[in-house]
Amino acid sequence: MPTIRRVLIVGAGIGGLTAAIAxxxxxxxxxMVEQNPNWSVYGVGIIQPNNMLRALDCIGLAQQCAEDGAGFPGWRIHDKDGNHLMDAPSTCAAAPAYPENNGITRPRLQKILSDAALSAGATVSLGTTIDAIHDEGNAVRVTFPDGTSSSYDLVIGADGIYSKVRELLFGDKYRPLYIGQAVWRYNLPRLPSVTWGEMFFGPDSKVGLVPMAEKEMYMLLVSSEPGNPWMDRAQLADNMRQRLSAYTGPVAQLRERITDSAAVVYKPMETLLMPDPWYRGRTILIGDAAHAATPHLAQGAAMAIEDAVLLGELLGRDSGLQEVLDEFMRRRFERVRFVFDSCNQISTWEKQEWLGENDPNAKPGELLHSAILELMNDY
Structure with missing residues (x-):
């Protein structure tokens, strides 16, 4: 019998829902408590690398993700004019029954996870969060915004990079850091030629095309944005098209289809890595609340899902909480730090190249390939 019997999860996004299922x-x-009263997610896509599918398979959801998404074997690399340079195949070594990568829309993934969590018996309160945490040794008492309180064996903070739980535990000591790049995303009809993930490298940006379903794909654009400039939401489509002006070939043709500013998802890249441990007493952080890397390895959601699946597995054992939390940190921290450091290194090399600086040690392709192989190892 698990020694932990009642858990509160703050945040019902990817990490929180996966933890609830596990x-x-x-x-x-x-x-679960979720601050977003609509329980909605933005409508573009997400990449599920094979190690994420392995974790989802542990909770019985990898097959549904694969059926509702679009598998692809790796990345087909082009210059800005669409000339093919090379193929960079991924691997399915972590979960051989599933694709090397799976593209899926965020709303579809949210529905898969939320349906599974609710069907399993988890409950969710929307439009609310927590106000205070009081660790009482053998339990943790949580106070809610309406003045009520309740006791739990464990609280899990899965409330994102601006985590309220992290602030309550550790104050404002740990804050996200903007790293000088941003990512733009836009949904488009899938081109018949897009059977891989397609990547195009320009002089000061890069563009990706990611399959999400038989007739759907999304475009991602990574650009340098010094100073984290404010972006007028009404001008997002114009600004995204302007940043694609150096591209010809397929990207130029797709550029003219970016017309709806409300459909552009623009996100400055921010990073965060909490030191070990990510817990205090009977409260623990997972996912972006504890670690947020740039999307250069497409591993942000994968790391949150791995956190959640492993924590659920460990808490299901007849072990003391301290033993569980210590084992969780032993198995998660270095792996997450590897992703964090690898992403930061690739980002640094990109920014140097876009500024015209020559770093003879820059090998982003090699690092990307070796990182993918490393993450196929079990954790």
Whole structure:
């Protein structure tokens, strides 16, 4: 019998929902609170690398993701004019029954996870969060904005990079850091030629085309944005098209289809890595609340899902909480730091190249390939 019987999860996004599913599979009672009253996510896509599919398979959801998404074997690399340079195949070594990568829309993934969590018996309260955490040794008492309180065996903070739980535990000591790049995303009809993930390298940016379904794909654009400039939401489509002006070939043809500013998702790249441990007493952080890397390895959601699946597995054992939390950190911290450091290195090399600086040690392709192989190892 698990020693943890009642858990509160703060945040019902990818990490929180996965944790709820993993905990319910072990008979642990789960309550979730989610600040977003609509429980919505933005509508572009997400890449599920093979190690994420392995983790999802542990909770019985990899097959549904693969059926609702679009698998692709790796990245086909082009210059800005669409000339093919090379193929960079990925691997399915972590989960051989599933694609090397799977593209899926965020709303579809959210529905898969939320349906599974609710069907398993987890509950969710929308439009609310927590106000205070009081660790009482053998339990943790949480106060809610309406003045009520309740006790839990464990609180899991899965409330993102601007985590309220992190602030309550550690103050404002740990804050996200803007790294000088941003990513733009836009959904488009899938081109018949897009059977891989397609990547195009320009003089001061890069563009990706990612399959999400038989007739859907999304474009991602990574650009340098010094100083983290404010972006007028009404001008996002114009600004995205302007940053694609150096491209010819397929990207130039797609550029003219970017017309709806409301459909452009613009995100400055911010990073965060909490030191070990990510817990204090009976409260622990997972996902972006504890570690947020840039998207250069497409591993942000994968790391959150791995966190959640492993924590659920460990809490299902007949072990003391301290033993569980210590093992969790032993198995997660170095792996997450590897992703964090690798992403930062690739970002640094990109920014140097876009400024015309020559770094003879810059080998982003090699680092990307070796990192993918490393992450196929179990954790």
């Amino acid at each position: 905990l319910r599979r072990n008979g642990i009672n789960v309550e």
